[in-house]
Amino acid sequence: MREGRWLSAVIAITAAAMAMSGCASSAPSQVVSQTSRFDRIIDLDPADTSGDVALEEVLDSRRSGRSFAGSSVSLDVLGQLLWAGQGVTDAQGHRTAPSAGARYPIELYAITADEVMRYRPNSHQVDVRSDARVLGGLAELAFGQSFVSAAPLVIAVIAEPARTAAEYGAAAEPLVDRESGHVAQNILLQATALGLSSVPVGGFDPHAIAELLALPPGQDVRYLIPVG
């Protein structure tokens, strides 16, 4: 069998297996790795799960925005945005965004003027470290898109594909990429519902940003979402 056909066959078989299982294997507990890169943990207030704006209204008004009114984002708003992207929504550990095989390969980082945070979905907390270099450095690594560093908050959607590859092997990569789109869209819609400007940014140097964020090996950046 030629290599291309072999790969197609694996993908087709994997897709069929996923369809049959409904991707409903139980959610693995979050891999809490590299905590030492942070020096403190902050509890976030419980997310608002009712809201006061209709989903249809949010869909109708979402627009990419590249200018930001505020100079900071409250911890409440930050927690709500992170929950929208990756919050845990049932006792089995399933989350706001779907995940192939419930492998949850996505990590969310939040970057502000003076801190870098990493979301812990299971406990709805953030790991925090002080770092005033990162936000200002993002624009240059996003090919000079200056609005990226002008936002009070940038949420980085980060993937650890090995979590999905452990179940789906070579088929993991496109699954993880699709998944980052689900997560990003949730964050964009939540930002819209909160009356904030946001835009999904895919134009950046992923290696340089991984280095700036001091990501552990095996993790890479899929999206930057400036919000404010």
Ligand SMILES: Cc1cc2nc3c(=O)[nH]c(=O)nc-3n(C[C@H](O)[C@H](O)[C@H](O)COP(=O)(O)O)c2cc1C
């Ligand atoms: C995969 C992807 C990558 C994008 N990358 C950028 C980007 O690097 N910079 C930017 O300003 N907008 C970026 N955008 C936003 C698009 O420009 C925007 O969605 C498009 O103009 C449609 O406008 P709307 O989002 O307001 O509907 C990206 C959108 C997607 C889906």
